[in-house]
Amino acid sequence: MALIEMQAAVLQRFSVSVSLGQCQRAKATAMAMIEGKLEDQYAKVWNYASAIRLSNPGKTCLVGVESNLGCNYFKRFYVGFKAFRDGWSKGCRRVIGLDGSFLKGQVKGEISTAIGRDEDNHVYPIAWAVVNFENKDNWTWFIDNLVADLDLGTGNGLVVILYQHKGLLQAVANLLPHLEHRKCARHIFGNFRKKYTGLELKSLFWEAAMSIVKGDFLATMEKIK
Incomplete structure (x- = not known):
C-alpha cells in the first residue's frame, strides 16, 4: 500500500x-x-548457502565474512549453479560479460554478474555474487571463482566484455592474461551521447560498433569526425 x-x-x-x-x-x-530485520536476514546467510548446496549438487556457493572483535560481518557471497556452468561450456559462445550494479536501500553493496550469449544470441546467466564494496579484491575473488568453475585457464580463446568498474580491469588482466578484451558498446554510447546528441550521430555510432570489416569501421569513424 x-x-x-x-x-x-x-x-x-x-x-x-x-x-x-x-x-x-x-x-x-x-x-x-x-x-x-535485515541484520537477522544476513545472519541466516550460512543456512541459505547450505540449502543451495543440498538442493543443487555440483554447484559452487561460497560465503565470505570479516571478523572484528569476535563478531563476523558479511563481506561477499558467490553462487555458480552447475547447470548454468555446464550450459555455458557446452552451448554458448566463449564470450563473457562482466558487470556490477550497486544495491540501493538500507543495506548497501554491489551485485556482480557474469553473463554469456547462447546460440540464439540471448543473454545467458553464468554466476553472480553480492559483495560489500566494489574494489579490486572483491572483483579478483569473483573472477577467480569464475575461472575455477568454468576451467578458463589463462583465457586462451576467450573474449571478456567489461566496463570501467573499480579494480575490474586489473583483476581480469592478472587472472586471465591471454584473453581478448572488449568494452561494452552500450556503456560507451551512454557516455558518448552526453556530449554528442542527435539521431544521426547515434546511428553512426552503432554503425561503427556493428562493423565487422576494419575498412567499414574506419570509414564510419571518419563520418563521425
Missing part, C-alpha cells in the same frame, strides 16, 4: 490524521515484524 493510500485509510477508519512520515515509520515497523 502506498503511503498516501495508507494515510487516507487511517483517516477513514479511525478519524485520525497522520503525516506521511508517521505512515512510513509504521510501515517499516510492520514489515520488520513480518519479514524480520
Whole structure:
C-alpha cells in the first residue's frame, strides 16, 4: 500500500490524521515484524548457502565474512549453479560479460554478474555474487571463482566484455592474461551521447560498433569526425 493510500485509510477508519512520515515509520515497523530485520536476514546467510548446496549438487556457493572483535560481518557471497556452468561450456559462445550494479536501500553493496550469449544470441546467466564494496579484491575473488568453475585457464580463446568498474580491469588482466578484451558498446554510447546528441550521430555510432570489416569501421569513424 502506498503511503498516501495508507494515510487516507487511517483517516477513514479511525478519524485520525497522520503525516506521511508517521505512515512510513509504521510501515517499516510492520514489515520488520513480518519479514524480520535485515541484520537477522544476513545472519541466516550460512543456512541459505547450505540449502543451495543440498538442493543443487555440483554447484559452487561460497560465503565470505570479516571478523572484528569476535563478531563476523558479511563481506561477499558467490553462487555458480552447475547447470548454468555446464550450459555455458557446452552451448554458448566463449564470450563473457562482466558487470556490477550497486544495491540501493538500507543495506548497501554491489551485485556482480557474469553473463554469456547462447546460440540464439540471448543473454545467458553464468554466476553472480553480492559483495560489500566494489574494489579490486572483491572483483579478483569473483573472477577467480569464475575461472575455477568454468576451467578458463589463462583465457586462451576467450573474449571478456567489461566496463570501467573499480579494480575490474586489473583483476581480469592478472587472472586471465591471454584473453581478448572488449568494452561494452552500450556503456560507451551512454557516455558518448552526453556530449554528442542527435539521431544521426547515434546511428553512426552503432554503425561503427556493428562493423565487422576494419575498412567499414574506419570509414564510419571518419563520418563521425
